[in-house]
Amino acid sequence: MIAYVTVGADDIARAKRFYNAMLPALGYSLKEGPEGLSYALPVEAGQRPVLPDFYVKPTFDGRPASAGNGAMVAFEALNQKQVRDLHAAALEAGGADEGQPGFRAAYGPSFYVGYLRDPQGNKIALFSSNPNEPGRDG
Template identity: 85%
Template sequence: MIAYVTVGANDIARAKEFYSTILPALGYGLEEGPEGLSYALPAVPGQSPVSPDFYVKPTFDGHAASAGNGSMVAFEARNQKQVRTLHAAALAAGGSCEGPPGFRAAYGPRFYVGYLRDPQGNKIALFSSNPNEPGRDG
């Protein structure tokens, strides 16, 4: 199980504007600290925390942050409408489009996805495969 994912950012304020348009709508809470942003799903008292957490931090070594070629973080939305809404909000918050929301022929018939780059260049996917919604072929 993945416990957490961290992406680097040179401009934490821009990163906060971008990620705060997506992650709270998916249930993540935000804690800010001197070391950056920590987004986590709420823990139910008496139960283990829900993973993974998502961190946006300056680099540990002090060098400029850079996006990983071939790296991507995917967040699951509740439905296709939420994918579209969050994709548009993230673009308005400084992201760039890497592929508009829609079905892709290479994936299953219910996999609805939109791709973005955050202001730092990290690739993000927002997807839904809700079985209660129409699929690519219907």
């Protein structure tokens, strides 16, 4: 099980604007501190944390943050409309389009996805595989 994902950022304020445009709508809450941004899903009293957490941090070695080649973080949305809405909100909040929301021939018929780059260049996917919505072939 993946416990957490961390991406580096040189400008935490820009990163916060970008991630706040979509992660709260997916149920994540933000804790901010001198070490950066920590997004987590809610936990009921007496329950184990819902993983993974998502962290946006300055680099530990002090060198500029960079996006991993081939690395991507994907967040699951409730439905196709939420993918479109959050993709648009993230673009408005400083992200760059890496692929408009829609179906991709290389993936299953119900996998609906949009791709972005955060202000640091990290690749982010927003997807839905909601079986109650029309698929690529329907």
